[in-house]
Amino acid sequence: MASVKEMDTYAKLWMKEAGSKLRASFETKLNIEIKTNPNDLVTNMDKAIETFFCDKITETFPEHRIFGEEGMGNEIKDLKGTVWILDPIDGTLNFIHQQRNFAISLGIYEDGIGKIGMIYDVVNDELYHVIKGEGAFMNDQRLSPLKEVSVSKAILSMNASWVTENRRIDPSLLAPLVRDARGTRSYGSAALELAYVAAGRLDAYITMRLMPWDFAGGVLLVEEVGGEVSNITDKKLDFLEGDSLFVSKPGLHKEVFEKYLTGNTSL
Incomplete structure (x- = not known):
């Protein structure tokens, strides 16, 4: 069984590699499709990034399942075992129109309990990451405990x-x-x-x-x-x-x- 540290190490590498692919796509023409309505869009890059993660996860952790927005992973009806919950581009409208203010989002859950969380702000190269119980970080900077506010x-x-x-x-x-x-x-x-x-x-x-x-x-x-x-x-x-x-x-x-x-x- 894969350790949390092992999953964390691989996930960070894949996040950065996927981010490089997204930045490189800025110079190419996107294939844009409408999903449920004209404001709900998907691009060839949403699908390509999810496929990239699915291939990496399946090859490295074949016993794990993938719950992804674009449906490239598994059909998920429960959270038994280890499930990678992935949004390849969160903020697709921003990705299309602004080429900023979007992120790759990943949560890794074991029997329904969150173990690893990552959000990669691709354009600003800010990787927010957490292993449950070990602190949350932005790149190498530990995030401070939140203070009360009204x-x-x-x-x-x-x-x-x-x-x-x-x-x-x-x-x-x-x-x-x-x-x-x-x-x-x-x-x-x-x-x-x-x-x-x-x-x-x-x-x-x-x-x-x-x-x-x-x-x-x-x-x-x-x-x-x-x-x-x-x-x-x-x-x-x-x-x-x-x-x-x-x-x-x-x-x-x-x-x-x-x-x-x-x-x-x-x-």
Whole structure:
């Protein structure tokens, strides 16, 4: 059975190699396809990077399974054994339009328990990584434990969709939170927003719908530095079907649920 250290070493090497492939692709013409709607896009590079990881993982750890966004891995109905949960490009719209603000996201789970989390900001060459219980890092720099903050002093990351008309939540529900926070931001990549909470660049991140590959790596980073993680109803995340997501520095969860979300039947 592969050790956590062995998986961590290989994963870091593959992250950097995959990042090089993505940077090299900036000079080439992308093949872009629409998935579920005109804003949900996939490129030939999303598929190529996922295939790259699948080939490497299968060759090196043949007993492991792969849960990837583009479906190049295994059909996953449970998290038994070792499962690599992968998003080859988190922030595909940004990758296409900006050539920045996207990341490779990876979480490695053993029997449903997170062991390794990695988020690679390819353009800035920032690799956020964690082995559970051994500290979280950005490249070689250890991330500091998160400190408590109140809503009035918080920088909140949230897409404007959730305070305008949408299919998932009453937009008036989160509008007071946006009003009361010190500021709001949106980067268009859940993985980066999770990494930024872990690094203390953001104080909280809220979104109504993500898939497991969007958050599997990032939530381990946040938890390792003392942050809080749940879905929008303050329950544990669903790592098979996806979920809403609320991650924050200590203290913010309690304040947000008490002042803004508790008792709302629309959730």
